[in-house]
Amino acid sequence: MVVNNLLDVDEEILMESQTQDQTPTKIVEVLEDQLGKVELNNEGIYEEMTHNLAVQARSFDAAQVSEEDMTYISFISESNENSVGAVEVLADGVKIPDAANVSIALPNRISDDIKDNNMTDFRIIVIVYNDSRLFQSAQFINDSSGRRPNSQVISLSVPGLDRVELDEPIVTTFIPIEISETNRNTTCVFWDFVLDGVGGWSTEGCTFVNGSEDGSDRQYCECTHLTNFAILMDFHQLSSLPPAADVVTIVGLSISIASLFLTLLTFVSKKKFRKSEPKQILCQLCLSLLGLYIVFLAGIDQTEDKNWCTFAAALLHYFLLSSIFWMSVQAVKMYYLLVKVVNSHVSHFVFKACLFAWGFPVIIVLVSVFIDHNSYVYSAKYCFLTLQHMYYSVAIPVALSLLFNMTVFLLVLHSLSQLGKNTNQSRGKETRRSGMLMLKNGVTITAVLGLTWLIGFFSIGDASEVMLWLFCILNSFQGLLIFVCMCWK
Known part of the structure; x- marks a missing residue:
């Protein structure tokens, strides 16, 4: 008592x-x-x-x-x-x-x-x-x-x-x-x-x-x-965005999906693009992002059926990692074209890139499912990885990919700056001009696609609402960014 x-x-x-x-x-x-x-x-x-x-x-x-x-x-x-x-x-x-x-x-x-x-x-x-x-x-x-x-x-x-x-x-x-x-x-x-x-x-x-x-x-x-x-x-007191954020997301992703289709149509319809390995790599990136956006719109909130929710979350995880890895493939190709140059040909490069960028995410997702398949239901509202599991199965691959890409971009920038010293050769000028354009597009896409996903890991705390809005807007319009960078004349 x-x-x-x-x-x-x-x-x-x-x-x-x-x-x-x-x-x-x-x-x-x-x-x-x-x-x-x-x-x-x-x-x-x-x-x-x-x-x-x-x-x-x-x-x-x-x-x-x-x-x-x-x-x-x-x-x-x-x-x-x-x-x-x-x-x-x-x-x-x-x-x-x-x-x-x-x-x-x-x-x-x-x-x-x-x-x-x-x-x-x-x-x-x-x-x-x-x-x-x-x-x-x-x-x-x-x-x-x-x-x-x-x-x-x-x-x-x-x-x-x-x-x-x-x-x-x-x-x-x-x-x-x-x-x-x-x-x-x-x-x-x-x-x-x-x-x-x-x-x-x-x-x-x-x-x-x-x-x-x-x-x-x-x-x-x-x-x-x-x-x-x-x-x-x-x-945690979870921050929530107003209903307008859902509208922004749906509109942005719809525009991105349309933009990616237009980008693919542009590349496929032009023979010189179809034969270009950099453009083939970009097409693979577009396909990966299309999968990510479509699955997101169709499955992110399908929590009524736990099995479907887990499947949708695993697909989102897969396409996200695949998109990140295709950006790394793009950086590698840029290195061979603009830095190594001599003996830079790699036989069946796109095929090998496909094995890496389409295959390696499968391994990561399967390991995550094997460790804890329940980690793919974040809450009663969303189908995605729990925050705890995102750190090792998303944040680490994204961070390593970004570090690798930025290192390659710095090497490319250094190589282009050295090439630019020889201004008497018109060929050097042309190579430098096209290289700078390729570098600008690569850095832009990598920064937006990679860094915006890292923003999602800082959506807890006093700045949560600001971070969530940035995450919402920047990620929703990524497809439009690619179309503007690659197809807009």
Whole structure:
């Protein structure tokens, strides 16, 4: 009852007490210690429940557990809106009920640890806290992500095995307290009583296994030790643009699609263009961008069907990377034409370029899908990579491509400047003029296509709305830019 009353105390008071002498978590330790000693009934059970707290202590025979054909010993708490539910044992093989806000499953191999410690029987203590009030941590005060606990807290302990590293992890599940599109990045944590000298939430030994990005379904965690568990989530206030932004995007992409078709038609209709490798490369870039824009318009918001949403997001990822890689191919071709010059012919260059720019993105997308196919549903509104996965599967390839392209462009610029010194040769002047035009177009397209995608990674924070508008406008009209650069006379 004392602990239950403490859970009604104002959080600021509890935070101050935790900072000064760690009283709240000392009380948690005392509670666990008392449940390890409390007298059990004839069935080997002690249990109590209040609206803030539910506890159960249950005795198990080590030999019996090791002989039973079970994988996990599971506990659940079916809570209502305002209070925790009683701790119950879940029968082996039974699905976790939808009403269970938290659950914890202890592998039966715990019996091996029991035997190693010469214990003939053991007691499992499970405590469910309605919220994290007793686990106050100053580590989130200055966290710009808005990170904080977003679940009930469930504790499982076995007296005598407090510091044992388990060979097989325990599995915990949580239904987030707040379910919103602003929730991001679930992190599985446990309460470390000695962290930074005052206690805090730690991820050591805990891994997030599965669950939706916005916390709209059950979140699964695995940990290799026993203690108090919860989940943390970021609470970004997502910036949103007015409906006019949707109009700008649709109009811009429609114009870009028409412009790219015109660009392709121009190149295909002229024989000299069809035989030009630089123009063939540009045609491949146009095709990639067409795929990107069409899939974007058709599939970015198709979140009703998760499988279709994942497929659309994977296609967007593929065409984005392909577009970036075709720009790198364009830079390589420019290097051979304007820098190397001597022995610059590469047999079947376009074919090899196709293997790279069309094939390599397939590998990246397949690896991303294999690692976590759920990462392709960003939220309830959009089908694209989650922000966390975008950094390694989009940002890194884009950044490396941009770095490579800019390096090549500098080499080309240096080569053209050296060529321009010989002004007596008309051929040199002509080569320099055409080279400068090619360089200008390459830099323009690369800068706009590449740098604007990087803008998307800075759309969190005070400048979010400005960044989103830039991202929206510049990316929507990329096709028009290519048409103006390459076909406008």
